Amino acid sequence: MIWLTLLMALLTSVGPRISIAATPPGSAAATLPELPVPPTVYSLNGVAHLHLTAAIDPATKLPAFYFAGGTMPPTIRVWPGDTLVIDYTNNLPVRNSAPMDITNLHTHGLMDSPKPPGDQVIMTMIAPGQTYRYVYNIPKNQPPGLYWYHPHPHGESNHQVASGMSGLIVIEGIETYAPVVRGLPERDILLRDYYYDPATAPLSRERRRAVMHEVARERAANPALPLAATIRSVALRAASLPAYAPDCDLKDASDGVTINGVPQAAITMAPGSRQFFRIANSSANSFFDMKIPGQQMYVVAYDGVPLSFHNRAVQGQWVNDVLLPPAGRAEVVVTAPLKSGTPFETGCVNTGPAGDNDPGRKLADIDLGIPPRLNTAATTARPPLAEPFGDIGAWKIAAQRIVAFSENNPDSEFFINGQLYNPNAPPMFTVKAGTVERWTLYNYATEAHVFHIHQVHFRVEDVNGIAASPDTWRDTFPIPFATPVNGKLVPGVVHLLMDFRDPIIVGTFVFHCHILEHEDYGMMAKITVTGPPPPSVYSRGFREGFLSKPQSHWCKLQTPTLHLCGCDQTGRAVSLQRAQR
Numbered sequence: 001m002i003w004l005t006l007l008m009a010l011l012t013s014v015g016p017r018i019s020i021a022a023t024p025p026g027s028a029a030a031t032l033p034e035l036p037v038p039p040t041v042y043s044l045n046g047v048a049h050l051h052l053t054a055a056i057d058p059a060t061k062l063p064a065f066y067f068a069g070g071t072m073p074p075t076i077r078v079w080p081g082d083t084l085v086i087d088y089t090n091n092l093p094v095r096n097s098a099p100m101d102i103t104n105l106h107t108h109g110l111m112d113s114p115k116p117p118g119d120q121v122i123m124t125m126i127a128p129g130q131t132y133r134y135v136y137n138i139p140k141n142q143p144p145g146l147y148w149y150h151p152h153p154h155g156e157s158n159h160q161v162a163s164g165m166s167g168l169i170v171i172e173g174i175e176t177y178a179p180v181v182r183g184l185p186e187r188d189i190l191l192r193d194y195y196y197d198p199a200t201a202p203l204s205r206e207r208r209r210a211v212m213h214e215v216a217r218e219r220a221a222n223p224a225l226p227l228a229a230t231i232r233s234v235a236l237r238a239a240s241l242p243a244y245a246p247d248c249d250l251k252d253a254s255d256g257v258t259i260n261g262v263p264q265a266a267i268t269m270a271p272g273s274r275q276f277f278r279i280a281n282s283s284a285n286s287f288f289d290m291k292i293p294g295q296q297m298y299v300v301a302y303d304g305v306p307l308s309f310h311n312r313a314v315q316g317q318w319v320n321d322v323l324l325p326p327a328g329r330a331e332v333v334v335t336a337p338l339k340s341g342t343p344f345e346t347g348c349v350n351t352g353p354a355g356d357n358d359p360g361r362k363l364a365d366i367d368l369g370i371p372p373r374l375n376t377a378a379t380t381a382r383p384p385l386a387e388p389f390g391d392i393g394a395w396k397i398a399a400q401r402i403v404a405f406s407e408n409n410p411d412s413e414f415f416i417n418g419q420l421y422n423p424n425a426p427p428m429f430t431v432k433a434g435t436v437e438r439w440t441l442y443n444y445a446t447e448a449h450v451f452h453i454h455q456v457h458f459r460v461e462d463v464n465g466i467a468a469s470p471d472t473w474r475d476t477f478p479i480p481f482a483t484p485v486n487g488k489l490v491p492g493v494v495h496l497l498m499d500f501r502d503p504i505i506v507g508t509f510v511f512h513c514h515i516l517e518h519e520d521y522g523m524m525a526k527i528t529v530t531g532p533p534p535p536s537v538y539s540r541g542f543r544e545g546f547l548s549k550p551q552s553h554w555c556k557l558q559t560p561t562l563h564l565c566g567c568d569q570t571g572r573a574v575s576l577q578r579a580q581r
């Protein structure tokens with residue numbers, strides 16, 4: 001197991017980055033702080049250019065994205081056809097034991113090129129001391145909606161994302177497809193795990209959950225307890241805690257989840273008004289089932305794709321709740337509730353007997369009052385975007401493929417089609433650009449897994465034999481866990497229409513489970529899309545790729561064959577494969 005070092009090290013970790021508002025003297029109840037608004041980067045003349053740095057936050061001892069001097073990364077707002085340039089500097093300390101110090105970036109859901117210096121996570125690894133210039137060309141036919149960015153170095157994804165390295169990308173123009181949001185104040189919402197450094201926390205995942213459960217109980221009884229300090233004190237007596245029991249009634253706790261970087265917040269709405277909530281599950285491992293008890297929400301997009309993008313007859317749908325697997329997004333119109341203090345919460349999610357418990361928790365109070373200054377969706381729509389490929393259902397199926405998820409959980413091995421991810425193996429699938437395929441996903445495990453593929457969206461056809469709405473386009477989708485029937489385990493089954501029609505995706509990329517602990521432990525595979533790539537569009541005059549040399553004791557990390565090797569302090573190449581952890 002990876003929880004190697006001493007419990008006592010916890011004593012030295014963590015000062016609270018997260019603080020709780022104290023109850024004002026004389027007031028009946030604590031008022032939560034207003035939901036923080038992440039900084040925003042806009043594109044100017046078709047280019048958005050920013051600098052991000054990966055470094056350890058001294059307050060938490062965890063890796064963080066630094067932007068403009070703070071640890072809240074910006075929401076990046078760009079239009080289809082824009083160029084996004086991110087200079088990404090790795091200032092993580094050099095380490096030769098897990099968690100390691102390499103990093104990179106993935107633009108989750110963008111249908112852009114998988115070739116460097118774009119959305120390439122297999123070969124692009126940035127070593128400490130290096131700066132890499134990513135140049136992403138946002139496709140002209142990118143559906144306008146909510147996406148996100150996060151590190152994706154195999155073996156480190158869970159640690160870095162669970163530590164809070166995630167930010168939002170808004171592809172502008174959703175009001176063209178969802179006129180109902182025109183002019184509404186926007187809430188950009190990141191839901192993340194709250195996590196502490198596995199290098200200093202020798203706890204199994206189950207034990208960690210037990211710790212967070214206990215922390216939640218203590219803080220429910222005394223909301224003034226600072227989160228980080230409470231975690232530290234509970235973790236110190238973790239050995240005596242009983243194993244974590246599911247508790248779906250844990251409504252007022254904030255165990256292990258943050259909303260825009262704080263454990264709970266107030267979302268202020270003017271009475272009778274509506275706001276546009278753009279919600280991303282940026283956690284590494286948690287499912288959320290977001291709802292506002294007693295009222296419905298109006299969903300206009302899932303995973304960045306407006307419901308009307310592929311079918312103009314559909315504007316949105318009323319729902320009681322919206323299930324977000326890790327990495328899933330939903331964009332919803334919320335009407336102010338009648339009562340101040342109405343919770344915005346996640347319900348309990350059953351991820352199966354072998355799955356982790358995702359209990360019900362309140363993330364925010366929706367209060368009535370004067371809201372802060374917020375971004376608003378544009379009031380005038382641009383013309384509809386290019387959507388050149390038409391109805392996917394009318395296309396010939398070029399190939400059918402099976403993708404089976406299974407696991408050997410006690411040994412922390414997670415498989416796709418019986419294989420652990422190997423960056424040096426040939427791609428599991430080779431497909432032709434310009435085609436549509438039907439994939440059948442099987443889940444043989446007794447916990448849910450979450451299918452995600454880079455570069456493309458897919459249409460969900462059916463789930464365990466039940467037809468999905470033809471408007472169900474996603475880039476991330478949960479596969480139900482296997483269930484026993486007459487003494488036999490029957491796998492969960494999902495059918496997908498995979499959209500490989502756009503030649504911009506020619507190249508090699510990955511598909512994987514977006515429970516990132518599973519991805520890190522092998523549940524990932526490569527796919528190559530062949531065909532003539534579109535003419536290069538990397539012509540904005542930027543110098544691209546590595547802008548600096550690695551530190552001298554790092555070997556040729558950027559070369560394809562060595563991308564999972566680092567060098568130890570003496571310059572000797574060492575493998576960063578999981579077996580070493």
Ligand SMILES: [Cu+2]
Pocket residue numbers: 448449450513514515518519523
């Ligand atoms: Cu999984």
